[in-house]
Amino acid sequence: MTDVSPAAAAPTSFDSANSAHPAAPVLYETHSHTPLCKHSVGMPDEFAEVAVARGLRGYTITCHCPMEDGYHASCRMAQEQFDEYLRLVRKATATWAGRLDVLLGMESDYVPGCEAYIRRLHQRADFHYILGSVHPQVREYKQLYYKGDPFAYQRLYFTHLAEAAETGLYDCLAHPDLVKNEFPSAWNVERALPFICEALDRIAATGIAMEINTSGVNKAISQMNPGPEILREIAQRGIPMVIGADAHKPGRVADRFEEALGHLKDAGFTHIHLFRERKKQAIAIDIALASLRPAAAAVR
Template identity: 55%
Template sequence: MYRLRLPEKRILEIILMNAPLIYESHSHTPLCKHADGWPVDYAAVAEERGLKGLIVTCHNPMPDGFSSGVRMAESEFGRYLEIIEEARESFAGRVDVRLGLEADYFEGMESFLEDQLQSADFNFVLGSVHPQISEWREKYWQEDLVEVQRTYFSLLAKAAESRLFDSLAHPDLIKNFTAKAWDPLKIMPDICRSLDRIAKTGIAMELNTSGVNKTIQEMNPMPSMLREIAKRKIPVTLGADAHIPDRVADGVEEALTLLRDAVFEQVSYILNRKRYEIPIVDALASLKPREPVS
């Protein structure tokens, strides 16, 4: 009887095509006071969507009441570690749940962050400049909104140069808070100067899919900025910035397609603060197909 023998390389390809590869690298918990669902709930969605893992990156505690309404308190940090460990144990062998953090970059707080980031075994640390919080507005806001945008992009480069973080979150977020004055062509020279500085540090940048739900409805960063990131060979991590379980991996296919169009070949994720790369074609093939519409 004739037996079909596939070459080993092809067998490996078939196994790899169905194997989960992608980590959701930006997700939250109720401890930040503006998200719903526990890490176990987010992990369940990660499993449904065919992801390999989930990195929980809730908003970090900051000292002296700094924007305390949108982040966990320092006293809740132990609880944060527990809920992630709980999810890690319940999903062992199914979804690789990991401890991460989204830490605010704010000038003058570098040494606080340095100590904080050594206080636990974080797998992945996102660095965020959040121009919407009152502390940021008090320090940097001015009437000329283009100047505010310039300040934002220069702080993004400073965040990279602090070498505290693994990836810069939603790196054109400012556009949503200065939408009236947002002109990509006008600000692009400033963005490029910032990216030149960022590229020298080896940090990654995030493609954040939640931007489609914001004032300017496109992912962060915009496609023209993604192309500048690709030119400088800055690695990109993916994140849905899920504040509800259902948004885990939301828009990931579109994000991978945007990366491919910006002429990236790889997408990155970070574990144990070390970067790994997946070819974009493999990442796309690894996702579970959406339920067919009947």
């Protein structure tokens, strides 16, 4: 594991108001979309502008992967748009070279039985980062797995997260308690925690990372995904964390990163991680915090 520590340029007493000695950028927006996902607005150049204004070092584009048989086709690129996606990201990478590290990633679904297809898909390009997602809000997933019992659905979701980790196909599990927003009145974290911990034990054994996704504050249960109780369990198991805003518009790039880094520190983490060439890099949270520029200064 490489420590991303431009320590010489990042004094520990850095004051973000002191623009004469700005800390070196270290963070990436690791989770973002483009209009190819049909529910995201803004082109990569607009996202990149905000990333630079927020003091980021890079920005990883993670559009939803194409799926077979029309699965959730309303929110993802079609099969025939995959090459267009690669061109879109490569163009942004070239445009911003030397100013911002724009990386090719993808948010790939996990649905039991998808493994062979997803494996082939991941071999079609040199990805830097693959997010693995179980999306319990998707109609097709729900039709397969919701049998009328919200608590059973929640438990199955965490089992599927563990299965996703065990496939070895993904670098990081995205928004790993998203299911709490499906039946928010039926969410009781204490009741679910024993089942979640079983899943986390399996996840920890694989070495996969997990994401703290700041977009959760805009969902039915206004909390980051995962919330604080689960975050503590993740910390106790030493599972590496990645921070992402799941930006579907430029103004959300690095949204609430300071807050999320604070949650991670509270849970006991000292480092966060990001992926480049599908390899994990560690960043000290204090250096990450010092590197960010205020959101107000960013282009909204």
